[in-house]
Amino acid sequence: MAFGKKERPTVDKDGAALVMRKRDYLADFSGQLGLGLMANLVGQLQYFYTDKVGLAVGSVGVVMVIAKVVDALTDIWFGNIIDHSKGGNMKYYKWMLRMAIPAAVITVMMFTVPIQAGQIPAVAYVLVTNLLITAVIYTMIATPFAATMIVRTQSQEERGKMGIFRAVGNYASGMIIAIATIPVTNMLGGTQLAWIKYGAVMALVVLLTLLICYRNGSKAMRKAVEDDAVAAEPEEEPVEFLTAVKCLFGNKYWVIVLMFNLITSISSAIVASSGAYYCKWIFGNDNLVGIVGAVGLLSTFLGFAMSNIIIGKLGVQRTINVGLLGYALFCVIRCFAPANLVVYIGTSLVGSFIQIPLMCLYGVLLAMAVDYNEYKYEKKLVAVSSGAIGFGSKVGNGLGALILALFLMLGSYDSTLTEATSSMRAAIYGFSNYLPIVLNVGMFLIFRGFDLEEKLPAMRAEVAKRHAQKTGE
Template sequence: MEAVEKISVGVIKEKTKSKAVKKEAEGMRVSTREKVCYGVGDIGANLVWTTVASFLTIYCTDVAGIAAGVVGTLMLIARLFDGVSDLFMGVIIDKTNTRWGKARPWVLWSAPPLVVSLIMIFTVPNIGANGKAIYMLLVYIFLAAVCFTASNLSYNTMLSLVTTEQHDRNVMNTIRFEFTMIAQLVINVITIPLVHFLGNGQKGWTCMSIIYAIVALGMFITTFAGTKERYKPIKPEVTEKKKKHPVKTIKILCSNKYFILITLAFAIIYTSLGLTGGSRIYYAKYVLGNEMINSTMTLFNYIPTILTIMLIPIFAKKFGKIKALFVGFLFYGAGLILEIAGPVNLPMIYGGLVLQGIGHAALYSCLFAIVGDVVDYSEWKDGIREEGLTYSVTSFGQKIGTGLGTAALGWILAAGNYNGTAAVQPDSAIFAIKSLFLYLPLAITVVVLIIWYLFMGIDKVYPTVRKELDERRKNAKQN
């Protein structure tokens, strides 16, 4: 009889525990409305960052009158500040504790200065060559290293705090990057025509930046108001033994091969994106002979991404995110090879951009979701869960990569004797533009494929990671 009672008590406890786990899982579910509110935040981010990445260099060289080589150097100097600021901001987010959460409030707080800095950077005053260079450096540091770091790092960190449900994270990330691709498509298609419509020269660029700033501010407010951070860390007594100084934490994270690989991947991928995004307008204007072709090129690149990105969660759920990325970059490399085979053949250029767009779908759908997996892996392996710091170092790779890409854009144009005031460019400048748009991105793609091959182990171990972390959290709550 006593044995039967023990069994009955055990069954009751298991049922109670099962109900608690089910309730906790349901509490982590994210509604479609909230996923959309989260996603629109990247529209705001891209109204700032895509505009800067795609058009700031040509604005500086062809409107503000700053030499291409000087622009490249300024961008890299600013990016070094930017990379360091990521680490500080990561620590700040991890130490933030408000009724709105850790990362979410920073999306709101950083929005006003970010959009003001967008207007400032496209309004360079006529204060001489040295004055313009100094102005551009200071404003770019303020925009990228202070405002955008606080905004984008907190926004990225939110993904691991809104929910721990992997499928919801993937869907949120997919919706986010649907909005990202739509925003990037619209920005790249309409910016040059919009600038011409609003007024040639400086007036057009300033008016354009004001419009983008107002819309971006509305998007950031929507994200803040429409989302909620659900994840609550394990009780302090469970993790306090593992808490360390941020520098020591980084050292521990650097012993995690997946942390190193994802940081490296961000740096290399965003170097390539910086090269292709900034050089597309030059390629259209000087290689293909018409800068308005930039809009058509963007359509052929982005529409396949927008259509394909909806299928990536299905593929990733069946085969894993890393395999999805690997296959995506195979498409991307094939597109570059097609373009290299016909560098002035518009059908081949457009065909190559379609293949690249399909590859981009996997990149945008899976890349940031993988960082959330790395956060979980770090907690499982080393007992270290620092969302802000982990995202800050991958963001560091992203910023350094974009900085190198943008700097290389200016330097390689300068090495090719590019002259922004000349109607016709020398052969050396044309070769430089082709290298930026075609040859260097292909070499980078090969390196990224190697990284994803080395990364495939995390997909195999992640089910174990998720199961054991859930068990630890259940035990911590019971204690």
């Protein structure tokens, strides 16, 4: 051992092997960043379609929710295909390589809407491209990527750190899109062509980040198996799709994770799109979106820096409770001064900080639900269970887009006006300030049934006992 260096521990407090290195966390971050850029660009499409291309608000809302519903159904179906495929632990990484170039291509195609051909052809093009990017390409990357957290390490400590890095990647992608999209496209001319150029740059970034994640992840996974630091994943006996789905819905913890992703994704989708409308019509300048996002970086960095400490002190259950109720509280405060820019920025900053540790727990919650699968059914159903992440997120994003469109329609939204009407202001306040209160309080009530954190040690001991008995036989 080199002089002055501490020997790195080889196991965590529960005795699970520690296999992750700094570069592994960074590569995992890279993969989530690429996926996040794709997802957050899709989140900007509603504003792009209505205010830059000129599509009807109602048509956009209906098309996007159709795309999201179809997309969500493919997550569990594709997860079942992965569970039936061969290749052990390595099968989860190969899809990232296969779909990296298609992901970059479709990222550009999202913005090449042929509006000159008329509303109907343009709407049809929007439907097809949204189905391709979400139901096909994104799903074929995100579903196995979610599963890699479960097979990459058996250590809850390392899974927690992976969750933080993935949350940072996802949040960073959202901040990049929120801060850069409107100012950069306006600087390029604010036209559809400007958005196409912007999309091309983002496509290259998506391609690079996915390739980095694939190269490091596949190499590290292979080495960990060779060194016996991680057990090679045995090929589970195939489970029929309907049987697998029945098992998942019989696992109340998986259902809660599904609802957790669904509701938080509805809220996130609305927040991601509402900023542009809020700044344009309430404060009179949509370029403020970039400024608000830039100011928010401070609370973001602070939140992620403290996430590990907060989760360690509060535990999973209380971290989520604080995040949900805390965010709802600051939305209540904003309702009392909705047109005050300082209040808007302040409540956004503190609300984001409170929810950041919660964002770090998506993968951890999923891994716990998969452990319960093994305890209850003696099958992990890793990939199909990972569909909870994609299913909830995508249906949530689609419902968020539809809800946003409904609010705008009820508010008689007219993008050609120079000043917002009272009904337009009421609609913007509704989906920006009041709806998040309902969603976060509702999620708090649902999550009270997730008591797996306390039961997990005993469950794992029982599973280990079963394995020992089978080996003895």
